[in-house]
Amino acid sequence: MGDMVPRAVEILQMVDVIAAEDTRHSKRLMQHFNITTKLVAYHDHSNTAVIESLIQRIVAGENVALISDAGTPLVSDPGYRIVDAAQTAGVTVVPIPGASAVIAALSAAGLPSDRFVFEGFLNAKRAARLKQMQSLVDETRTLIFYEAPHRVLACLQDMMTVFGAEREVVMARELTKTFETIRRAPVSELCHWVEGDSNQQKGECVLLVRGAAKETGSDGEGRRVFDMLAEELSLKQAAALASKITGVKKNVLYQYGLDKKSAPAAE
Incomplete structure (x- = not known):
């Protein structure tokens, strides 16, 4: 109130x-x-x-x-x-500024706020959710999502799969309410914390993801080329050829292929 x-x-x-x-x-x-x-x-x-x-x-x-x-x-x-x-209908619409979880979370996250992307709620189905995240993996702006409490752990686990265990994420829960919680950590650490405390799986959540480092743009192109080649070639061959085309190191692309292959299957 x-x-x-x-x-x-x-x-x-x-x-x-x-x-x-x-x-x-x-x-x-x-x-x-x-x-x-x-x-x-x-x-x-x-x-x-x-x-x-x-x-x-x-x-x-x-x-x-x-x-x-x-x-x-x-x-x-x-x-x-x-x-x-x-x-x-030509009716005048007048905004009355007030509470907004997106802006409240961003103001307390300590992540770059000069440029950010608000994606709203991610898809409830895992396969579609992973696809959404994958499309944003090289986005350099701060990413902001809403998530339902019963899906927040699964969402964080998917973020770890797509963005990598060390990508920094802020979880802002129950903003301006009695049990407000704001925690920033590598996404792998957040996963363990939320999994071990059922109270963190209650209430309304905002998840903010640090944008990709700008120098990873070439890596993103390397992964894109690798993904296309891997449909027809072995991981080793795809990594070698994608490296020649994009200049991204062969071992980086090969490891990317191994990680992707070992990732949990989308439900």
Whole structure:
């Protein structure tokens, strides 16, 4: 409740209606701040009629506020369709800055923050999750993900497989809540810590991954060429030829091939 900004309280008290992700959840917020404005449900599964009804109310002269259960609406939370419809209808959309787990985690992580990539939630299925991570392995900007508590350990283990055991990762859990935890360590160390403490597998998590060192760009090209050649050649032959093409050391590519071959199969 302490994260609520005064301007947001004022707006919620003065609008005609509040579109809330979960009205039952939001009632506690309303009661805490003595807000008596009417609540209507709006979430990812709301049909078009709900959106049209809200837009019609605005066109008729009413003010509508949009809130989510936590954080900022639209940032991995419901709201995109209604804001899109409002913009299309020529309705003025006014942001009320407030809590955002992405920015809160980044501000406390101690990782480079001048350039970063927010990827939202990774895929729940391991094969697709590994593919997403693999596409980002050479990204030099700080990577930020959201993860569900029941998948956070599996996600960290996949990060260790794809990014390497020494890649630095920050786990920011339950931000601004009673059991807030922020820990930065090599991903292998984080895996052991989370695996050994079931409390770290509860609550909402933000995972931040240090970007790849810029000099690894050539290595990334070497791996890409190696992967193509390895479909037809032995690891040794693929490593030798990819080394000639890209200039990446043969033994580095060969070790990459061995590591990839021994990695756990995607489920």
